Amino acid sequence: xxxxxxxxxxxxVVSLLVINAPGxxxxxxxxSAAWDDGRILDxxxxxxxxxxWRQFRDERDSGAHRASLTNSPVPATASCPxxxxxxxxxxxxxxxxxxxxxxxGKTDDTKAFQAAVDAGDVLVPAGTYLLNHTVVITASHxxxxxxxxxxxxxxxxxxxxxxxxxxxxxxxxxxxxNFVGANPTRVRDWDHPGHYDIPVQTNGAVDxxxxxxxxxxxxxxxxxxxxxxxxxGTGAVLVFNSFANCPLYGVAxxxxxxxxxxxxxxxxxxMGPENNDATQDTGGNVLECNRMxxxxxxxxxxxxxxxxxxxxxxxRHNILDGGYMQVSPPEHGKPAKYIDNTCNDCGTx
Numbered sequence: 604x605x606x607x608x609x610x611x612x613x614x615x616v617v618s619l620l621v622i623n624a625p626g627x628x629x630x631x632x633x634x635s636a637a638w639d640d641g642r643i644l645d646x647x648x649x650x651x652x653x654x655x656w657r658q659f660r661d662e663r664d665s666g667a668h669r670a671s672l673t674n675s676p677v678p679a680t681a682s683c684p685x686x687x688x689x690x691x692x693x694x695x696x697x698x699x700x701x702x703x704x705x706x707x708g709k710t711d712d713t714k715a716f717q718a719a720v721d722a723g724d725v726l727v728p729a730g731t732y733l734l735n736h737t738v739v740i741t742a743s744h745x746x747x748x749x750x751x752x753x754x755x756x757x758x759x760x761x762x763x764x765x766x767x768x769x770x771x772x773x774x775x776x777x778x779x780x781n782f783v784g785a786n787p788t789r790v791r792d793w794d795h796p797g798h799y800d801i802p803v804q805t806n807g808a809v810d811x812x813x814x815x816x817x818x819x820x821x822x823x824x825x826x827x828x829x830x831x832x833x834x835x836g837t838g839a840v841l842v843f844n845s846f847a848n849c850p851l852y853g854v855a856x857x858x859x860x861x862x863x864x865x866x867x868x869x870x871x872x873x874m875g876p877e878n879n880d881a882t883q884d885t886g887g888n889v890l891e892c893n894r895m896x897x898x899x900x901x902x903x904x905x906x907x908x909x910x911x912x913x914x915x916x917x918x919r920h921n922i923l924d925g926g927y928m929q930v931s932p933p934e935h936g937k938p939a940k941y942i943d944n945t946c947n948d949c950g951t952x
Contacts, residue, residue, distance in 0.1 A: 706730025903939020
């Protein structure tokens with residue numbers, strides 16, 4: 604009897620906390636069904652309560668906006684007409700499970716993924732795959748795609764990558780995967796250990812790389828994607844992704860030209876070109892039709908020394924709900940072009 608009273612009290616507290624969250628009716632119906640058949644007493648643990656609360660919080664904070672292969676985070680307009688993305692065609696795709704992947708979220712599947720990628724295109728079936736080491740891709744025209752229900756998970760906090768695409772290479776893609784990191788805390792300290800924890804990174808001249816329809820959350824290092832190196836790649840396409848908790852680096856194109864960052868949802872993330880100095884190539888990058896929420900920061904280029912020229916980059920038709928646009932170029936540098944961006948309760952600097 605006492606356990607039922609405690610469970611009821613806890614249920615009331617949770618209901619009060621999430622009453623304004625989107626989808627609360629659906630979640631309440633699920634809990635009510637569990638209560639009716641007696642399962643609520645088994646499931647009403649502190650761990651499950653925290654998990655439900657994080658789910659409610661995330662839905663509320665995102666304003667129910669989503670970005671995926673079939674969903675744009677911004678309304679369809681003449682300036683932003685696209686509503687979906689068609690993945691590249693896979694050629695004789697391999698499953699990581701054919702190379703020994705368990706997909707149980709407990710066994711490290713990095714070696715199996717590496718073997719699958721080395722063999723050709725990869726189609727990841729539903730399951731939770733633990734990747735606590737780095738899968739390195741050096742071939743060109745190599746495509747990795749996840750089926751619905753596939754999660755790529757990391758459980759260690761370290762300065763490392765889950766996928767590293769090495770140049771010179773061209774025409775690679777990573778599509779439709781759900782990436783989950785080791786820590787949901789919104790870290791803002793540049794000096795905090797693990798802030799180079801980057802799930803997907805390209806190095807050097809990686810050309811025509813596509814990152815589409817993926818979601819990223821709970822990464823300790825905040826960096827969701829970064830192209831780096833002198834004379835980096837050209838023609839990167841980053842579209843219809845959801846990025847969460849990446850205020851330090853975020854979605855960055857370093858030493859990269861003619862890239863497109865579009866139709867992404869960025870929650871508390873930084874997004875844009877970022878060069879260290881004027882010797883790194885930049886220009887021709889377009890950031891358009893993205894939505895920034897919860898303190899997001901979008902820029903056509905603001906960092907670097909020695910007169911970095913960002914004037915060839917364009918930032919247009921983006922929606923900022925809070926946060927700011929970082930429009931000022933570095934000292935002696937040239938700014939990007941900013942056109943028709945919507946700034947709701949946000950600023951510029």
